Amino acid sequence: EPDSVVGDLHAMATSNDVGGARLLEFLEEFDLPSIIPLADEVIARSEQAMRDAILRVPDGMYRHSLTMDGYSEPGRPGEPDREVPITLACTITVTGDTLHIDFDGTSPVAPRGINVVMNYTEAYSTYGIKCALAPDVPNNEGSFRPVTITAPVGSILNCQPPAPVAGRHIVGQWLPAVVHGALAQAIPDQVIADGSSSLWITQFSGSDNRQGGDGAGGGRRFSMAFFNSGGMGARPTKDGLSSTAFPSGVRGVPAEIVEARAPLLIMERSLRPGSGGAGTHRGGLGHRLVIRADGTTGDLRFSPFFDRTRVAAPGRDGGHAGGLGDYFLREIVPSDPPLPPQRPHPKANTHVPQGMEIVMDLPGGGGIGDPRGRDPERIAADLRDGYVTAPG
Known part of the structure; x- marks a missing residue:
């Protein structure tokens, strides 16, 4: 329904114009040739703040898994459909000022449109980490450099074409929960x-x-x-x-x-x-x-x-x-x-x-x-x- 979104498009274009003009005014006021050095400093400080937050988590491996309702598969002739639950499993490894999340043990790709692509997995996993460890640190490249994520290729969290993904939020939005379940073993006073x-x-x-x-x-x-x-x-x-x-x-x-x-x-x-x-x-x-x-x-x-x-x-x-x-x-x-x-x-x-x-x-x-x-x-x-x- 184009009439439902045309106002949003106009608002975004206008906001972009205003933001660009304000940025140019800022650079002129402080006699700066570019915003890049300031951005680099924000990114560097964000990275250090996240590393400092990870350092406060005891070194170790923390494992957690949870089960979702899942989806249904057609039963054999004369039999009802079969419900297939989904397991999300993760191991968080904290070493000094770095943190790694591995989703080995997670269910395989599903025939329904609820599979998750890797960038979506990375986004919601790092969000869960940030909420627990450093909610006040800005979102940028630096704040996530100390965090790495892996998921088995062919799992529901790292699907490959032509796996259907339209409803990926159903699974992907559970990732903070499984991440928090692991972190709760180390920092229960910081996790919901x-x-x-x-x-x-x-x-x-x-x-x-x-x-x-x-x-x-x-x-x-x-x-x-x-x-x-x-x-x-x-x-x-x-x-x-x-x-x-x-x-x-x-x-x-x-x-x-x-x-x-x-x-x-x-x-x-x-x-x-x-x-x-x-x-x-x-x-x-x-x-x-x-x-x-x-x-x-x-x-x-x-x-x-x-x-x-x-x-x-x-x-x-x-x-x-x-x-x-x-x-x-x-x-x-x-x-x-x-x-x-x-x-x-x-x-x-x-x-x-x-x-x-x-x-x-x-x-x-x-x-x-x-x-x-x-x-x-x-x-x-x-x-x-x-x-x-x-x-x-």
Whole structure:
């Protein structure tokens, strides 16, 4: 939809013009022939700051692995589809002021479009390192020179052509979690617990009969994708953030924007009580999102990219796991007798029949520490705010 992005293109071009003019003014003010010497100094200082941070991690090898929901493979004739979980494994080796991450032991390339190319693996792995060791150091070449990364060729984290990669975020955005799991053995006070990890991308398509036109179904064809996030894992000294995108940092789209751009109604967007893993520090909550069609002709299709519906975010140091995610279709007006909810595969394109609405329960983050050590005042506040419910 070009009309949706042309304003962004104009804004980027204008910002580039303004930035270039300001840079020239800066060089003239300080009588500098080039910005390169300053950039080189920033890069050198960033490298040294990262090396200093790595030096504070005890030398050693730290291993961790985790399991994702994965994907499904067609079963033999007469048999159901087979679910194939995905394993991400890493070994972090710290030697002086250098750090190496090796992903040997990770699952092989998948037949589905969730494979990850090596540059994506490098990006999310180094991001996990930086968050834990040196969050205040600028992002540049220097800050990552002390960190090296390898992954077996042909693994899901180092796929080769023609492996499909369109949904690589589903796997790639788990990399900080596996990296943090290894680092937690050395520097637990600098690492958060596991959270929901990958974004829940909600992609819709069909006919928009609010606009008129000559598209299929009598209206303008539309396609819209927007992002939703579950809870982050607990922090070493604080609760996890609720419904916050980590590691992507992507913001959710306001309901008003969704409803203005597509024939959809967001009926509910609310935090899920109890979905954050209990602990001395509680995991962040996921949220519930309820969506129904508004002005389609029964041709609405929904393409989810969801994980953490079978494997919850684990807690750490006695903390409890976060709540699992869920996704189903239910009747808007219950029939007599009511039909049970339909649960399509969370990574499969689905037709949404008229009279049905989509319910998404996003997962929560894991807790840190024994729940019995939680401050009673914080327990009371959670009950008062509806983040948890009283037993019974």
